[in-house]
Amino acid sequence: MAKKAEKAASNKTELKEDNDKINILTAEALAKEFKEHSVAEFFKKNMQMLGLYGKIRMLTTIVHEYVTNSLDACEEAGILPEIEVKIDELGPEYYLVTVKDNGPGLTKETIGKALGQLLAGTKFHRIIQMRGQQGIGASGCTMLSQMTTGKAIKVISGTGKGKAFACELAIDPKKNEPKIYNFKEVERDFRGLMVQARFKGVLYKESATGPLEYLRRTAIANPHAKIIFRSPKGEKIIFNRSTTYLPKIPKPMKPHPAGATVDDIITMAQATKAQKVSSFLKSEFDRMGDTAIENLQKLVNFDLNKDPKKLTWQEAETIINAFKQIKFIAPSTEGLIPIGEERIKKSLETIVQPEHVCTLTRPPKVYAGGYPFQVEIGIAYGGKAGILTQETEETQKSNANNAAAIDEQNQGAKVEIMRFANRAPLLFDAGNCAITKTVHDIDWKRYGVKDLENVPLTIFVNFISVHVPYTGAGKQAVADEDEIVEELRLAIMMCARKTSRYISxxxxxxxxxxxxxxxxxxxxxxxxxxxxxxxxxxxxxxxxxxxxxxxxxxxxxxxxxxxxxxxxxxxxxxxxxxxxx
Ligand SMILES: Nc1ncnc2c1ncn2[C@@H]1O[C@H](COP(=O)(O)OP(=O)(O)O)[C@@H](O)[C@H]1O
Ligand SMILES: [Mg+2]
Missing domain, CATH: 1.20.58 (Methane Monooxygenase Hydroxylase; Chain G, domain 1)
Known part of the structure; x- marks a missing residue:
């Protein structure tokens, strides 16, 4: 016993000595090792944060980043988008991706930052309904290309008036700065932007999560866009536009006070041109009128005529607490741009080719107190709706005149849930998404659907907002905020009722x-x-x-x-x- 205790005690002192050694070493080593690193270096090590992982997923994400940028740019410039996507197989798990649009293009001055600098772009600092948000999409792809092939990307940009330029572009990860090579002015009537990049370690598959399905869904949710796809197999697939209606040009929105934080107030107060806190709040926030300012003045213990630049953290905190007690008008919803019931219907009829479609665009709602959002639903039934299996066509033929078969729903097709956020398809992380969860939580038996998994239904859900609450940086799933789930449930149920009447x-x-x-x-x-x-x-x-x-x-x-x-x-x-x- 005594020996044991002795041994334990000596172990303890050894351990203590070891720890002391480690501590001294680590502290010294740390001092030497202390270095800064750039955002680019950070993302280089964490490409999964940009959704860039998994061979198939990476290629789809690359197409997604370029195509959403093209759509955003065309829409903001008021141009009907025409986008060409080409994927060439250069070797095993080695592809060349080319995306060309007819948008406004970029200038000599902006092209480097836009495509060769992470966290740079035109969208992050504005509250606007767009697909991109952070300025890490296209530049993340440039980074992946140079990381996997050692090559720069190629770009051509032009305004369509005989002047265009071409260059090669890479990122200096140490500085997070663009490097431009071989810059050339070209006399060509090229309008828009063409990006061409090589990637290794990616894989093209025509699966439910592959680039072709991604583009099919993009075409469904963007009926005003023409999308041309050339696959590595040499096939050319064209998704024609089913409307020439150009969606409203997205408007930047002011933040609603109910969603503001203390840090927002301080940051905005530093940047404002206003002379008084009251005029600062009125000009920078949505729904902040004279009455709201009067109410606010009663709730805070300092004069709202003071200089916003002198606002202290504590005062900003009192403002945020007072905001919680004031009843503001719900946020303005004019920045929301839905597709519209008729257009979703036409789009699903053209691309999905079902037997019957019903659609629904709900009025805007608000989540987390300050963010307006809107939900659009389409349910396509029969015909080519749902995920068609091999036996689908034969079973459908033999069941065409069989009422019992409809009861059993056994037409060989499986339900297909198409999720979109601001009209961009969400193909991954379905299990984490409020949309998928809500669809599965509905009691479909009430709507004549006995087994949801086994029914020729395509359920289309578009969630639109100036601020989509994604569950992660991969931007593939919508978070299950209470108001969102409730609204989704109601909207899907309303649409399902119409479908059920058709089925009966x-x-x-x-x-x-x-x-x-x-x-x-x-x-x-x-x-x-x-x-x-x-x-x-x-x-x-x-x-x-x-x-x-x-x-x-x-x-x-x-x-x-x-x-x-x-x-x-x-x-x-x-x-x-x-x-x-
Ligand atoms: N096809 C394009 N046409 C015009 N501008 C573009 C295009 N692609 C990217 N850009 C510009 O480059 C910026 C950075 O793009 P990206 O890295 O994808 O970030 P985000 O889309 O999140 O802003 C965009 O904000 C936009 O200003
Ligand atoms: Mg983008």
């Missing part, structure tokens, strides 16, 4: 057809028996009976056609009713 009308129509077939089958036998009893000619009786059945069913078919049409017409009429569900 269709079921009734098929039942009538089955009835007619049975009638016709027994007419000869009945005519035979009647002829024996009445001594009338059998042929004559058959004609009469057929006439009777046909006459009765003609009425039925007309009524059914009317009923199905009515379902279509009534869509949108009973929204308020459904709201009570």
């Amino acid at each position: 009308a269709k079921r009734a129509l098929i039942e009538r057809k089955m009835k007619r077939d049975i009638f016709y089958r027994y007419i000869p036998e009945i005519a035979d028996a009647l002829s024996k009893i009445t001594k009338k000619q059998k042929e004559h009786l058959i004609n009469k009976l057929e006439w009777l059945v046909a006459n009765k069913l003609k009425i039925d078919e007309k009524e059914e056609a009317k009923a199905v049409k009515k379902v279509d017409d009534e869509e949108g009429e009973d929204d308020e009713e459904a709201e009570e569900v």
